[in-house]
Structures are given as C-alpha cells and as structure tokens.
Amino acid sequence: MKLFEYRGKELFDKYGISVPKGNLVTGEKDFSKLKFPVVVKAQVPIGGRGKAGGIKKAKDLKEAKEKLNQIMGMDIKGYKVGKVLAEETANIKNEYYLSITLDRSKRMPLIMASSEGGMDIESVPDDKIYKSWVNPLIGIQAYNIRSILSKLGLDKEESKQFAQVLTKIYKLFREYDCELVEINPLITTKEGTVMAIDSKVNINDDAMYRHQDIIPEHVELTALEKDAKDKGIAFIQLDGNIGVIANGAGLTMATLDALTHFKGEGGVFLDLGGTDDPEKVKQAFTLMKKAKPKVIFLNLFGGITKCDTVASGVKAVITEEGIDCPVVTRIKGMRETEAKEILKDAGLITATTLQDAAKRSSDLAGGK
Amino acid sequence: MSIFVDNSSKVLVQGATGHQGVFHIGEMLGFGTKVVAGVTPGKAGQEVHKVPIFNNVQDGVDATGANTSLVLVPARFAKDAVFEALEAGIKTVVTITENIPFHDAMEFVHYAKYKDAVLIGPNCPGIASPGKSKVGILPGSIFKEGDVGVASRSGTLTYEIVNALSEKGIGQSTCVGLGGDPIIGTTFIDSLTAFEKDKETKAIVLVGEIGGTAEEDAAEYIMENISKPVFAFIAGRTAPPGKRMGHAGAIIARGKGTADSKVKAFEKANVEVAKFPTDIADLIEESL
Numbered sequence: 212m213k214l215f216e217y218r219g220k221e222l223f224d225k226y227g228i229s230v231p232k233g234n235l236v237t238g239e240k241d242f243s244k245l246k247f248p249v250v251v252k253a254q255v256p257i258g259g260r261g262k263a264g265g266i267k268k269a270k271d272l273k274e275a276k277e278k279l280n281q282i283m284g285m286d287i288k289g290y291k292v293g294k295v296l297a298e299e300t301a302n303i304k305n306e307y308y309l310s311i312t313l314d315r316s317k318r319m320p321l322i323m324a325s326s327e328g329g330m331d332i333e334s335v336p337d338d339k340i341y342k343s344w345v346n347p348l349i350g351i352q353a354y355n356i357r358s359i360l361s362k363l364g365l366d367k368e369e370s371k372q373f374a375q376v377l378t379k380i381y382k383l384f385r386e387y388d389c390e391l392v393e394i395n396p397l398i399t400t401k402e403g404t405v406m407a408i409d410s411k412v413n414i415n416d417d418a419m420y421r422h423q424d425i426i427p428e429h430v431e432l433t434a435l436e437k438d439a440k441d442k443g444i445a446f447i448q449l450d451g452n453i454g455v456i457a458n459g460a461g462l463t464m465a466t467l468d469a470l471t472h473f474k475g476e477g478g479v480f481l482d483l484g485g486t487d488d489p490e491k492v493k494q495a496f497t498l499m500k501k502a503k504p505k506v507i508f509l510n511l512f513g514g515i516t517k518c519d520t521v522a523s524g525v526k527a528v529i530t531e532e533g534i535d536c537p538v539v540t541r542i543k544g545m546r547e548t549e550a551k552e553i554l555k556d557a558g559l560i561t562a563t564t565l566q567d568a569a570k571r572s573s574d575l576a577g578g579k
Numbered sequence: 580m581s582i583f584v585d586n587s588s589k590v591l592v593q594g595a596t597g598h599q600g601v602f603h604i605g606e607m608l609g610f611g612t613k614v615v616a617g618v619t620p621g622k623a624g625q626e627v628h629k630v631p632i633f634n635n636v637q638d639g640v641d642a643t644g645a646n647t648s649l650v651l652v653p654a655r656f657a658k659d660a661v662f663e664a665l666e667a668g669i670k671t672v673v674t675i676t677e678n679i680p681f682h683d684a685m686e687f688v689h690y691a692k693y694k695d696a697v698l699i700g701p702n703c704p705g706i707a708s709p710g711k712s713k714v715g716i717l718p719g720s721i722f723k724e725g726d727v728g729v730a731s732r733s734g735t736l737t738y739e740i741v742n743a744l745s746e747k748g749i750g751q752s753t754c755v756g757l758g759g760d761p762i763i764g765t766t767f768i769d770s771l772t773a774f775e776k777d778k779e780t781k782a783i784v785l786v787g788e789i790g791g792t793a794e795e796d797a798a799e800y801i802m803e804n805i806s807k808p809v810f811a812f813i814a815g816r817t818a819p820p821g822k823r824m825g826h827a828g829a830i831i832a833r834g835k836g837t838a839d840s841k842v843k844a845f846e847k848a849n850v851e852v853a854k855f856p857t858d859i860a861d862l863i864e865e866s867l
Contacts, residue, residue, distance in 0.1 A: 313762070315762065315793075315828070316791070316792055318688050346689060347682070347686050347689055348690060348693065385682060388680050390681075415680050415682065417654065417679060418680035418682065418683075420655065421655075421680075447822065447823075449819065459733060459734045460733065460824055460829055461731075461735060461788055462734075462735040463824065464736075464789070464814035464824050465736050465812075465815075468814065468815070468816045471816075471817040484677075511735075512735040512738045512739050513738075543738075543742060544718050544720075544721065544735075544738055544742070545718045564857065565739070565856065566855055566857070
C-alpha cells in the first residue's frame, strides 16, 4: 500500500526524522497555525504531481486559499485530489536523495543516496547514485553509513544528522514491512538541520495485518473490483472483451499472451488461485457474467485446484442462472476426465489445447 | 540422479492435519515420496495416512530422521515454521505458503543460506523428481521419468509445460517450482548450477515471467557456466506495464522487468525461447 505524503511524514515524525511544520487543509481556519509563505501540496499516491500542478507556493493567506481551491478536486493522472497538505517552507541549502528499497536479486534491503536530490531518481546517472546493501540478519551497520556518507560531501554536523536519518529510515523500513521508503528531497537547511521535504512510504500488502495503526486511504474501486476483493478472487481489469477465468498468475499471463497472438483481447481476468471450494468458483463465474464479456474463456490446469471442483461450480451457475455468451473451456490436470464430462454435460465448448481454445475464443469475440 | 530431492529425501510436513495437508500427504505417498512425519502443535500421537504426527519439528526429526520439510502453514506462521525446520537440522525446506510478508521471507532466505540449507519458495508449488520423490502440491500424474530439468517461477504454467513434455515422451529429471514472490530462496541460477552438475539432466527448461531481473541474471550465468542446452518460456509478453499480474513479483515497474528484455537476454545466451508454453516440448523434440 502506498501511503500519502502526509501519512509517511507522520511516520517520519514518529521515528524522529525532521519534517516541515504542516497539516492537512480544507479551508481558511486550517492555515492558522502555519507561518507564511507555505507550500500547498496535493496528496495523491503517484509521482510527478509537481509537474501536473499539484504543488504550489503561497505567500499569504489569500493566495493559500486560492491555491487550495485550485488543487482540491483536481485530477492528477487519474487520481482525484481529496486531501491537501500545507507546509511551512524551509531555507534550502542543498537537496539530496535517500531511499531504502528491496534488491530482488540480492534479496536484501538496498540503500540508495545521491547529492542530486529533488529530481526523478530515474533520470540521475548511475555514477551519481551511491548504494549499500544491508544483510537483514545483521541489520544496518556503521560501514553501510560510512560508505554512503563518504560520497555526499556533507559537513560534520550534517553528516551526523544524515547518519541518524538513515538509521531511522532503516528501522522504519524493517518495522513497518516497507517495500520502499524514499525521501526526495532530503535537504540541509541554512540553519544547519537535515529535513525530509517529501515522503514516499509503500507498505507490503501481505504484512498489513500487523500494522493496524495504518488506516488504508479510501481508494475508489469499481463495483466489480470491490465484489472480487470481498470474495478473495484476484481480479485484473484490461481493455478487451474476452473474460478469462484461469488459475495461477503464470497461466493467466500466458493466456493473455495466447489471446493476443490470435488477435483476441483479454478483458476481465479472474485468477481463482488454489481453491477447492465450488462456492468460490460459482461466485467467480457470477462475477464474470456481470462484467458482460463477449466470450468467457475458462483456462484451467488442476494442481491444488481440482478440475472437477471448478467444473461443478461452473455447471451450477449455468443450470441455475443460464448464460448468454459462449463459454470456451480448456481444462487439464487433476481429475480432468471427470471435469470434461461435467462441462460437456452443461453444453460448453471443450477445447484440448491452449492454442485451440485461445483461437476459438478470439474468433468468437470477433478478433480485432 | 536429480536435484534437491530424491530417494533419500525423508519428508516431514509442517501443517499436516489441515485439509490441504491431509490431501497432499496422500498424493505424495501415492507418488512414492517417503513422507515420514507430520507436525501440528498439540496433535502428537495422531496419524495422517498412517504417517505419525508430532508436536514440533525436532520431535519429528529425532523420531524419523526427516531431512526435508514441506511447509503448508498459513502465512503469518510461516517464518516461525521455516526457522523451526532449519534449527532442527532440516537441510531442504520447501515453502508452499503464499502471501508471506516479504520481510519474513528475506530473513529466512538468508538464514537458510547461513545454515547451508536449500530453501525452495515461498509461494511455490514445490518440487518433483519423477520416479523418486515429490515434495509439494504439483499434480503427480503429469510427470514422467527422464532427463529434462525444469525450473519455473510459475505453478500451473509449469504443469502445462511438463504435461506437454510427458505427452511427447520427454521425461523429467527434476521439476522445481521456484515461486512467484519477489523474494525466493532457490533461484534460476541455483537450479542451473545443480542441473549442470546432475549427470542425469541432459537439457534444461526455464519458465520465467515479467518482473525483476531473474531471467536476465540467468542468461548471463548461462553464457559463462552452462554447457547443456537451455530452453525458455516467458509469460506476460503482452502484460501492460505497472499492472500487477497476480504474482507479487510479476510487475513491470519503472520500465524494468519487461518480457522483451528477458527474451533478448536469453537469445543472446543461445537459449531458445518458445512462443506458447506447450511449444517447449516441440523445441526439445527437434533438438534431440
């Protein structure tokens, strides 16, 4: 889960990392505790909001109210701004970049720092990004910090504070199960302090259960997405008109690839995962019907999922509720013979190979 | 021969008495796996398919000499289960559980390395050496004894490919499901190293997918270290960037991890890349 900037900064504050004084604003009264000039910032879970006009300076209350009205409700890359943060400005001396993320190949937290702060890190040349890897079993050590600090050209007091920030965000990264903690820019001020001007904190969804203090931001889901989420079915929405029910992520992707090969277009994808429950299969099929695809393509390989379980669920929906689009099925694996009997009995198209099934589905959907 | 599991594997199942545990112990026994023990706290003295259940891993190891563990416990207990197995001296831990917080996986993956143990998974279907042993939830009926080694980041897609191989009469030495998470214990490179050493393996199949750089890393390794022919399939060639395609690890982020980059890397390493999963079997048949 991507935290909004102000939530990330609440965590920074909790860990003792300096952030500008600020608060969420909805109207005039919310600026009363702040000293002008201020910065008014749209809260959206996506980068590039400055360029999109989501960050504006204001020298007095009148201007601040104007900027707030401009930003509140604006659309930034598909996100409607519902929360706005106002902060006092800082006397910036230098801007730096600092982050901790996961290095998948090394399977370790990776510290990245640069003296080219304030810009998109993707556009910073590799030789200007300083890296250090932390073995999760031993945690961050002084040598990690030294190797980063030696490159940044900070003075003694700044180095001391930078080291503290690094230690604290490592602690935050590990304790809150983060995928990413990024401060860009992390600044030194003319008064000699090190301060986080922005925050990006992403928490691993699988670990949310142990962070009850993090309240998920309200995200607008479509009715179908919400339905799928409530039922624990993985749901992927693409642009096409072929509804795919498959099991397993790899097979789901390979199915999409095969459809594309035959000029078909995948629409809603439901990944059943490993289920043994005919009721869940039934729910998935009902959900798919609501998405109104032109063709439904059921592509299944049974491992932990038993083919006949899925087939029974499908048959139940069709006999109870009927179906108004063609259904192409391709089923293989554990208890496949039983499953094929059930599906044939329900009057569905049974194909034997992925290619055959993908071609038939694409043809029935009219190709493109 | 084979890699990671064989006739000498004595398997202990953690999470043995649940619905999946009972079902898969039966399936593994049917495959010929030596399932010697099960562990469920508080259920010592019970039996599942005549396999004795113990309260903890150490008791199971002491009584049966188990050297391999299959972890089927729910995600929030998985870290504890893997640490328990490693501390009890288990040398091969196969972790099926999905949705394990990756910080937990990061810890036990490094601890397994420290203990010189093989850790397969998490979020994987397990491993099978046909004719010898299966540790996991892969459907036993698709396998055939032979000399092709398979390593895959996917579950069902692997079954698809293995099934196509077997139908063509091409058997497998070992098929290892590496798992679909961003953090996994055994990688393509670990599998390639083991398959290269294994006298029985004559050809290697890698089943990759978008996200991360595991395939690119593997391709580079193949150029320097692998003499056996390698074939590959990459899932997600048409997946849109930024979309998480089911597996937490399968996402094209910041322009990295595209299928295109992986296919190119493999081609550079002389690895033939199949268009459809089942085409792998044809490619191998042609080359033999």
